[in-house]
Amino acid sequence: MKTIVIGAGAIGLSAAYYLRKSGVEVTIVDPAPPGSKASSHNAGWVVPSMSTPVPAPGVLPQALRWMLRRDSPLYISPAVNPQFLRFMLTMLRHCTTARFEAGLKVLAELSAETLQLFDEMAADGVRFESHTGPLTMLFKDARKLDAHAAELETMAKLIPGFSWRALDRQDLARELPHVAAGVAGGLQTLGDRSLDPESFTKGLAAACAREDVEFRLGRRASLQQESNASISVVVGGEVLQANRVVVAAGVWTNEVLADINEGVALQAGKGYGYDLPCQPGGPTHPLYLAEAKVAITPLQSKVRFAGTMGFGGIDERINSIRAGGLLSSLPSYFTQWPALPRPPHPWTGLRPMTPDGLPIIGPLPRQPHVLVATGHAMLGVSLAPPTGRLIAEMVTGQLPARHRAALAADRF
Numbered sequence: 001m002k003t004i005v006i007g008a009g010a011i012g013l014s015a016a017y018y019l020r021k022s023g024v025e026v027t028i029v030d031p032a033p034p035g036s037k038a039s040s041h042n043a044g045w046v047v048p049s050m051s052t053p054v055p056a057p058g059v060l061p062q063a064l065r066w067m068l069r070r071d072s073p074l075y076i077s078p079a080v081n082p083q084f085l086r087f088m089l090t091m092l093r094h095c096t097t098a099r100f101e102a103g104l105k106v107l108a109e110l111s112a113e114t115l116q117l118f119d120e121m122a123a124d125g126v127r128f129e130s131h132t133g134p135l136t137m138l139f140k141d142a143r144k145l146d147a148h149a150a151e152l153e154t155m156a157k158l159i160p161g162f163s164w165r166a167l168d169r170q171d172l173a174r175e176l177p178h179v180a181a182g183v184a185g186g187l188q189t190l191g192d193r194s195l196d197p198e199s200f201t202k203g204l205a206a207a208c209a210r211e212d213v214e215f216r217l218g219r220r221a222s223l224q225q226e227s228n229a230s231i232s233v234v235v236g237g238e239v240l241q242a243n244r245v246v247v248a249a250g251v252w253t254n255e256v257l258a259d260i261n262e263g264v265a266l267q268a269g270k271g272y273g274y275d276l277p278c279q280p281g282g283p284t285h286p287l288y289l290a291e292a293k294v295a296i297t298p299l300q301s302k303v304r305f306a307g308t309m310g311f312g313g314i315d316e317r318i319n320s321i322r323a324g325g326l327l328s329s330l331p332s333y334f335t336q337w338p339a340l341p342r343p344p345h346p347w348t349g350l351r352p353m354t355p356d357g358l359p360i361i362g363p364l365p366r367q368p369h370v371l372v373a374t375g376h377a378m379l380g381v382s383l384a385p386p387t388g389r390l391i392a393e394m395v396t397g398q399l400p401a402r403h404r405a406a407l408a409a410d411r412f
């Protein structure tokens with residue numbers, strides 16, 4: 001059995017890893033170095049507690065209000081492209097409490113075993129920088145804090161080993177001495193983790209290479225329809241044959257699927273970040289600035305800031321005003337912060353977004369030997385191991401009934 005994986009991000013590499021563990025011969029193709037796109041440019045949080053769909057009650061109206069601010073954390077570029085409008089309308093339909101709760105259950109089930117799978121990978125020799133410890137969320141708006149506390153309570157029932165606690169102003173003052181007066185309170189989760197995403201994809205790529213996964217880097221893959229029942233992959237003019245193809249090309253997945261007149265409901269959700277040097281007085285564990293939607297991750301060699309969500313197509317250009325919003329939100333949460341280097345250089349990453357906030361994992365109905373694994377939005381690192389395992393189960397025929405409908409490529 002031979003499988004070609006298109007895309008060597010966290011999702012494609014995890015699929016390659018679990019496929020190889022299941023005895024499948026694997027080739028992985030990417031025009032870029034493994035993990036160099038969104039899979040390295042993210043906050044690195046492995047957060048079963050935040051396994052919630054992006055479309056939530058109130059999200060789109062908030063985005064529309066924010067459209068007028070050039071440094072807002074959520075932005076929708078006005079576009080008249082019919083595909084984009086259909087995507088946004090479907091997303092709007094998913095911004096109800098009932099659909100949000102149904103999606104949350106699917107994501108919670110998917111992420112329930114992820115910490116164990118990360119541990120198993122580490123025990124198997126996948127080397128990456130990982131941190132345990134509390135994750136603290138700071139809220140200026142007490143109503144938002146209460147709503148999020150209710151979500152965490154639901155998560156605590158769904159995810160084994162996860163717990164949380166509320167932090168009042170006194171707790172905050174003890175834990176974070178420079179917290180600003182405008183911060184109403186905090187929530188702290190126990191059982192989440194963070195990692196250096198670049199080290200994770202590098203570690204996975206090295207483990208795959210050790211297990212004889214073949215890497216074809218530096219060239220993009222395209223699909224070629226051979227007959228009704230067979231598709232081959234073309235890489236740099238060479239035609240490769242396989243029993244199965246897994247398309248895990250992140251936001252570029254539809255570019256690949258277009259070769260065989262297929263496509264899935266997917267848009268790019270652009271994020272920005274900064275890597276700043278570690279400094280005395282800096283954070284020692286991950287922080288989330290809730291209203292600003294900024295994640296701060298202390299790592300061994302840097303402190304990473306990540307956030308913003310912009311819908312405006314596949315566009316890797318950096319808008320420094322929007323990126324700057326990440327850092328300009330700091331003074332409303334902290335009275336003091338270690339001096340920032342000037343000017344810090346932002347990076348960007350494109351998240352693959354689906355209209356219901358759940359990933360697409362499974363075969364194309366009209367081309368069942370082509371499987372899609374994408375659409376992980378803000379959870380692509382957290383959900384990489386369970387996604388890879390699910391793809392391996394699907395390819396080797398142990399197609400689990402669970403999740404099939406909720407994650408199917410043609411569910412919209």
Ligand SMILES: Cc1cc2nc3c(=O)[nH]c(=O)nc-3n(C[C@H](O)[C@H](O)[C@H](O)COP(=O)(O)OP(=O)(O)OC[C@H]3O[C@@H](n4cnc5c(N)ncnc54)[C@H](O)[C@@H]3O)c2cc1C
Nearest residue numbers: 007009010011039042043045221250271349379380381382
């Ligand atoms: C600011 C920000 C913060 C985030 N924070 C978190 C977080 O804390 N925790 C979390 O779990 N997730 C987080 N995410 C989300 C996470 O980064 C993504 O969901 C995840 O990286 C998606 O992985 P992927 O493998 O699907 O896509 P990608 O990493 O984009 O990989 C896709 C790969 O496909 C390749 N490709 C494209 N076209 C072709 C082709 N034709 N042939 C072959 N290969 C091709 C690309 O070169 C790329 O390497 C964040 C994202 C951003 C932007």
